[in-house]
Amino acid sequence: MNKHEICWIEFTLNSNGTPQYSVYYGKDKAVLSSSMGFKLDQNISLTENFKVTKIDSTSVDETWKPVWGEVSQIRNHYKQLTVHLAQQGEKSILLDIIFKVFEDGVGFRYEFPSQPNLKSFIVRDEVTEFNMAGDHKAFWIPADFDSNEYKYTTSPLSQVDARKWGLISSGKIEVNIPDQYAVQTPLMLKAANGLYINIHEAALVDYSSMQMHVDRTNFKLTSSLVPDARGNKAYMRAPFKTPWRTIIVSNKATDILSSKIILNLNEPAKIENTSWIKPMKFMGVWWEMQVGKTSWNYTDQMDSLYLKGKYIPNGRHAANTANVKHYIDFASKNGIESLLVEGWNKVWEEWTDDKEDKFDFVTPYPDFDVKEISTYAKEKGVKMIMHNETGGGATSYERQMDTAFRFMNKYGYGSLKTGYVSGIIPHGEHHDGLWMVNHYIRSIKKAADYHVMIDIHEPTRPTGLQRTYPNFMASEAGRGNEWNFFADGNPPEHETILPFTRLIGGPMDYTPGIFKLRNYAPGVPDRQMHSTLAKQLALYVTMYSPLQMAADIPENYAAHMDAFKFIQDVAVDWDDTKIVEAEPGEFLTIARKAKGKVDWFIGAITGTNSRESVISLDFLDKNRTYMATIYEDGKDANWKTNPESYQIKKIKVTHKSVLKLLLAPGGGAAVSIKPINK
Template sequence: MRKIFLSLLYALATFSLQAQTNPLTASQGKTTLNFSLSSQGEPKYTVKFAGRDVIRPSALGFVLKDKTSFDKNFVLLSSEIKNVDETWQQPWGEVSQVRNHYQELTIHLKQNTTPAGLLDIIFRVFDDGVGFRYHFPKQEGLNYFIVSDELTQFNLTGDHKAWWIPGDYDTNEYSYTNSPLSKVDAFPVRDAATDIAVREVADRYSVQTPLMLKSADGLYLNIHEAALVNFPAMQLHVDRTTFGLSSSLVPDAVGNKAYLHAPFSTPWRTIMVSNKAADILSSKMILNLNEPSVIKNTDWIKPMKFVGVWWEMQIGKSTWSYAKSADDVDASGKLIPSGKHGANTENVKHFIDFAAKNGIQGVLVEGWNVGWEDWFGNWKENVFDFITPYPDFDVKALQDYAKAKGVNIIMHNETSGSATNYERQLDTAYGFMNKFGYTSVKTGYVGRIIPRGEHHDGQWMVNHYERVAQKAAEHKVMVDMHEPMRPTGLQRTYPNWLASEAGRGNEYNAFSTGNNPEHETIMPFTRLIGGPMDYTPGIFKIKGYSDVPGRQVHTTLVKQLALYVTMYSPLQMAADLPENYEQHMNAFQFIKDVPVDWDDTRILEAEPGDFVTIARKGKGTNDWFIGAVTDENARVSTINLDFLDKGKKYEAIIYADGSNASWNNNPEVYSIKKMTVTSKSKINLVLAAGGGAAVSIKQL
């Protein structure tokens, strides 16, 4: 049901200098936005929450390549206020319906210079924060133009506690650092992250968004952006003395930031704020600031769980490549098989059989196509053609086999960073998928980007990722993108763009020092703020999968179950090997049962870096699922089940860490118990150090 209430208040006047300095205000609930012009005609804004300062007076504006300044000498032409309260339906998501309730203040500015530049600033004030964007109207003297710098500031009220990663142009795959803003130093973190393939941090005091903050007086803030289209990703420069943050756009190969054509609207800059951490996780501001779906019929878009030929290659059991190297050929020039190639027909059938037996909808196959012997590190443009399989991968036979078992094979298109090569072949690659019945693709961009000199998070690649989503939609293909810029809610506009990686996933436990126990308690407040993540949870063999001494997953087995609820994605991989699941089929039952699409979500408790507990209601059912995760500290959580339907009885199955479990000692021990519960019940969840709890609640 859609309900829209609009009220328009127009204020058209010529303002004196004194009037310009008086603030214009918009508010919603506890959040208030004030806008004013300084005596020099500089646009400024402030934000308050429940009467408390959140953002001190902060500048707005741009500098263009031709030195044109869009940050001062403005007068106010007019302003408009609009109130919106609507509800819209998601094709998939954490909730089925989203309320979009805000007050919008639009500011129309004109410079008192020659030429007289025009600039609009649009603020939307929600119960849980503020979003704002710039609009360059069509105007004389500004047609095609180049942005040199964005001057947006977020001046904070103190030395807030921050959970941050470096402002890297090419990766978001760092572990999070927790420090006051005054201690931010990106260079040592960058230099220590030798497990990341490509890194470029130009500013020592830069951090990536979403940036999670907590003030000394208990306010939680999150700064990010929404609807990133035709613009570079925004990072933040930290002033360690004044605690001001300023926008820093990712440059292109020649140092420019954005190439624009008026009229043009920038992405939204977002500030979430609450005195409750849980409110940050439940916010729908990012989604609401994106445009509605451009895909009219979304019936073909199907969230799913999947297994795949992937983890075995991460841990060295098999390889992506068919031969040991590109030079390992016989007298006729054909590659000599190494005997370790994972994406072979028989091995893929093994995964299809496991998926079919356990009601898993998909099987991902990486390393199926030629080129893996020479794919990484050479900055080579033409590596993969996305249609030619290795000799031991029978495309037609496997697709027939999977179809007969009711399983979808998920295509894998690794580009090795060569976006130009991929764009030339998009129609060919997706036509191949259509021919053989592949409904989804996982893309990858490991390596330095081609066009050479461009960055993963720059304007050219932002546009590339959108072009991929558009082309995939034309072919009715669902997409899971790896190594893109961090998401900004575009899953609303392109619901076939189901998930992204764009963060430090579970895979780092396979080939590096891994992810520390607090990692999964931070990610919901940072990386997942913008959209779903393909985190690849579900590793059951916590130790003993690697020959490297001490290498292990830094969680308990039960925490891996809980991640299916706390790390939201409509694509969830059961990432471990079938044989490891077969040793724990009673625990694997939770993975079989847990949905990937939801009607409702409740954030029951949360504190960044410490713990997260979330309850979700399965789409079209009366069944609820709870996931709880903790950091390196054990804890007991008492959960009130008052979200259940009153007067109904449910069976709760509680998957708990063993009494002597911890992430580094006995991580695979667990207990399972059943009990009858109602909306009046409370359950105690005992979480081991680095552990978790998972609960399925089904109506009787």
């Protein structure tokens, strides 16, 4: 590779014939010489005794347009190096390694070509290494096979301890986190010399999720694949291609967030007609259950169904026809396109039980009139969002998918939120394992067959597959806003870390927009959001998703309709994005241009410390004057003591203007910029 490029690689075979690679950023080594290979079944070790039989290289520079996204077009510019290897021995085994080198990083994958000595085989372990040059600062969560919903720890690699938080997934810690020194990807690192390094994967299909074991002494990271119920990692038949391993590198934190490497490493869209795929904002009969005001379940006496033949209602069931209409009315009046309703179908009383068949996905509770609600929503111009919680019963859901999607088509549900809370069935499988990786893709494909957009909760973290399946709008796969009700919530720096970690692979359904920030949970008076109200607005810009939820209840929005105006106005699809300033764990400011418009929106957030965000508006059109509406923290705002203090002001701006926004501790600012002279 040309060493004058910003990012470049070296590939070698050491004296044992072990494939090794290094990654450079200019003159700096981002990844020291690191070994590559596999351990397969039949005692096959593909780690040494290789010889290079051929090397191919090519260059690509093209531009493509995503169906939706942070920008309207993406440049795919890389140099490709394909190394053809043959392992020496009685039966030679062929292995190709493909590198794609971009200006801001590298992607590489393994390919097993058709060959006489390797047909069907099982991957026991992948031994790809990422050898770091020092004890880098790391932003990490534990490598839990069944949950990505941990708080982030910021520490040197030498202090990684995956069991420090205990276990939040369903199961036992020695099963779900067997490696005390393993972390989840995407992993964000910062070297002492100021180099930022992000490690993840792209195009995860037919393969287990990659986590990483941390050698806390030598700072070497080794791929660690999530096992299936039999302890295996993948079942292959040559020819076969693994997912891409990705390394994004820059001396600027903003470049990490601007990178499109992971999307570029995924295949183009497989859905020909995408006209039905539309980004949108939505509300939900959801938060009121999260905080305990109402319930998902219809009865508290499950025996009443089995012993008496009918439910005894608890009087707290949220998904009832009258309450849903109340939400529809608010959404319709205030320009929110869609409404999600959770807890509408039987049998939430047993949804976390360890049994296979829990829901049938078409039978509503007695107080939820699906036909009446669908008709009412259509009259009000509101689209209904279906909710299919599986309780982890993935096999049951697969058997019922066609029935569930036909039901959605019948009643006009064009989008769907799925969920996988609790342990996975088939028993012994994990949320991040091979079986479930392919289950999520099967659900995405099935949704596309019925022209339904999908948002998946509790899945493996995304790897850019939204390019290939653009109806895959968002997923959770991380510690969302709801955790501010659970336990001790999310610390103020949480949302400044997530874009560098969880969001690297794809959009997150973070559920922003909580306006009542204290005393919202009955019986838990000290529970509060670790955020100001202005920061909740800013998250609509900084936490990218084509599905954005106005997550609070109508009554809490009614008390702050002047601030709610930003949620009404902010776009969910974009022509352009500028990462203005960023530092993981500290602050983030992003500006985005609405799709097909000249309007811009800015979100600025900070962690624990207050700060001033200085924003040049030089990205605005030179020949226009704009009105900027600024929603910012009040002078006395503080996430802990006065979170709902905010102020709104309007000023005229041009491309020569500079905004100075004061952010309170745990605070933020949101700005709507619209042209005056259209």
